[in-house]
Amino acid sequence: MPAGRNRKVGAAIQAPPQASRMQMNKRRMLFDQVSETATSTSRSTAALTALAKFLSEEQDLEWLEHILRSLDASQIPTVAFVNFTNDDRKRCQSAKSQLADLTSALLSFRWMESSGVPTEGARLLIDYWDSITKWMRYLILLSRSQSPERLTMLGYTAKILLSIAVHIPESDEGRLGLMTLSQTSDLIIFLLTHTDKATGEHYNDFSLPGEPCRLVRVFYGWTNSEDVWISITARIASFSLRSRRAIMDSILARAKEIDGRHRSGSVGGLCAVKTFFFLSGFAIRLLAWSRLWPAKVVSVFLEVFAQTLRSIRDRFAEDPSGIDGWSELSKCTIALIKVATSLSSNPTNALKYLIRGGILPCIVGNVPRVESLLGPSEAVQTLELMLPYVYHSRVFWAMTKNDDHALFRRPIGDSLEADAIRRTIADWSERDTLAYAGKNVDGGPTMACSNIKHWDTSSHSVRQALTPKRCSRCRVAIYCSQACQEEDWNAYHSQDCRPLAQWYSGLEEIYTSLISFEARIDQLRHMELQANLHLPRPPLSKIPTPGIPRVSSQALPDSSGEPYTCHPGSMIAWWDVVLGTDVRLVPLASYQEAAWQSPDGKVDPRLTGCVKEMEADPGRSILMEGVFPFISGEELIYVTVVMKWLSLGGQEAHYRIVTNVIRAV
Structure with missing residues (x-):
């Protein structure tokens, strides 16, 4: 008894x-x-x-x-x-x-x-x-x-x-009423955060051999109903910041306790995996309410949680007892990557901390087992979620610190899907290495000035300002100097600042981070690299690749510009990161009509300004447009740049960006 x-x-x-x-x-x-x-x-x-x-x-x-x-x-x-x-x-x-x-x-x-x-x-x-x-x-x-x-x-x-x-x-109303009472939420939080005064450990119940901790199952059970979950998060939202931090600290401490019990042998591998799975399900639902947690709290949590997951996973991989548990481990990694890419206010920063915590060896190591259990699509789902962000410098340096690039230089699974995504990430690793650590950028940093006349206004200098400026109103236009900002205001920005500001203010925080100054510099550096790797010296007269790239309707700013008739034979280099295509050369005339004109025939005057800037110096200028991921496939970021073939400071001549235009389509 x-x-x-x-x-x-x-x-x-x-x-x-x-x-x-x-x-x-x-x-x-x-x-x-x-x-x-x-x-x-x-x-x-x-x-x-x-x-x-x-x-x-x-x-x-x-x-x-x-x-x-x-x-x-x-x-x-x-x-x-x-x-x-x-x-x-x-x-x-x-x-x-x-x-x-x-x-x-x-x-x-x-x-x-x-x-x-x-x-x-x-x-x-x-x-x-x-x-x-x-x-x-x-x-x-x-x-x-x-x-x-x-x-x-x-x-x-x-x-x-x-x-x-x-x-x-x-469906019972009494059940819902009972689960959403404040006393219930307080009891759940008490069980989650309270510790034993003698041992300092959190309350746990591993009383059934081989079964996951029942208390952690309780926490997970409270995530299955949206109404119930809203009630508990509303209760947490009423707490002080210190009390909310204590909740996240308790979850991390519990994760470490699970790992410690697994390491000591007091709980088996499958029990540890399932308990961690239930705990991660609860934690990830909490992280979805990003307003509750300061960015620093989330960053630390993701790194430490990933470290603990890797520790449990690596030890579990040595247990030959069976296949149970690998599905739960895969779901944990998928959920954590979704937190970073879909729920975090800064996806690249969140991914950086997950990578630093060791999430990639977990993902790659899981692929063969998950392929055999759940199929190749499930096995590579986590890596597919990461693909739109692998070109970012933060992701690259986090992978470099952990030597994670080496994970993708050898097969990671038996399926064609696994091999294809491995090759894609390996290719990006090579590009990133050249863009961020190679010699392609010798002679100065990448220019990010929005002034179309930057080359003239800045006295033929591509030197970056010590503190680049963004327009304080729209947060989209970027300038290397006060002179360039004044020049651009008179030429274009007095007309497009308001619509750009309205567009930017309507974006969720997760998307503004994808057009931050750092992210845009990453995009420009990759475009500069691709131009130097794959394009001939100007003028671009290479036979174009057949076909016109995919296009959508013209996005902000909605200008009143008239279509510009470009010179016959003018070309534009086009590079689609989302589709993974190589740089292609297409006729500028047909590209303008297909990609730049709105349904009423108008074109953003900044784009026509870029064309004129390129055509004014065709012997050493080119036009290039890059397509980057933005809002979950619904919208894409189009970056149009003018580059010049320059030799600076005794360095070998390279393509250098002198101005850029960004728009969402």
Whole structure:
């Protein structure tokens, strides 16, 4: 019989006035049978089934109400344990017995759905829930560190919460009301964050051999209903920043405790993996509410969580016991990458911390096993989510620090899909190395000035300003100097600043980070690199590649510019990062018509200004447009640049960007 339930048969639960003594004895016997067989799954199931059958045949819920009525919070002792009277001890012992019976009753709901008892029981629980949660918290805190009583109370609490989530019909209003009560949220947060004063460890319940921690399963269970989840996050939002930080710290500490138990052998590999999976599901739902967490908190969390995942995964990979667990590990990596790429306010920064934490060896190492279990598409899904960001300098340097580029120089799986994505990332690693660490950029940094006349205004200098400036209103136009900003304002920006500002202010934070100064410099450096690797010296007269690149409708700014008739034979170099194409040369005339004109025939005057700038010096100027990922495939970033063939400071001549135009399409 579990600790805390050492009463005599017939104690605590008394028959309602209208119940016969025979009914009372039968009920008492069945409740005790459940308690006595709790350690045996098959016998416990049989006992619960018998209890459910008997209770569902009773005429009312007086038996449940009696249990709940006995858990009166006013009976909680108000003195320290050392000053307990015999009456205080009896009240605590009675409350433990009532919670044990409540646990058995709620577990039996699994076999009582057709009787309507779970639905009625949920409504009844709401009336007494405040007292029940107070007793549970009190008895957990009262019990000694690492004692059987503590484990028993944690077990009762976990079973009660799981039974509410699982054994009461999801459509039941009482279930929803019970799960969204503030007392429920507070109990969940208490179980999540509270630690044992003696050991410093968080509360855990690994009482069933080979099974994941039941408390962590409770946390995960509260993520499955959107209404329930909104209630708990709203509760967390009301906390101070310090208290919210404590929640994330508790999740990290729990992850490390799981890893430590796995390392010590106190829990098996599969148990550790499944417990970590449930914990990560809860954590990732919390991270989705980005407004709750400062960026620094999220960055540290992602790096440490990835480190812990890798530690558990690497040790689990050495266990030859079977294939169970690899699906959960794969889902953990996918979910973490989705947090970075879809939920973070700064995807490249979030990816940087995940990579620093060791997420890529986990992903690559999982591919062969996930291929055989779930198929090649599932195996490479995580890498596909990362592809739009691998050209960013932050991602490159994080991979360089961990030597993760080497992971993609050899096969990572058996499927064609795995080999294709491996080759793509390996190619990007080579490009990134040249763009960020190679000699292509010798002679000065990449220019990011939006002034079309930058070359003339800046006295033929491509030297970058020490502190580049962005227009304080629109946050889109970038200038190397005050002179260039004034020049551009008179020529273009006085007309397009307002529409650009409206467009920028309507973007979510995650997308503004993709057009930050750092991201745009990354784009320009790659365009400069591609031009120097693949294009001949100007003028561009190479036979064009057949076909016109994909296009969409003209995006902001919506200008009143007229189509510009370019010189016959003018070319534009086109490079699509999203499609993964090589640099292509196409006729400028047909490209203008297909890619730049809005339905009413208008063209952004900045684009025609770039064409005129290029055609004014065709002997050493070229025009190039790059296509980069932006809003989840719905919109793309088009970057148009004018480059000049320059030899500066005694260096070999290279293509250098002298101006650029950015637009979303």
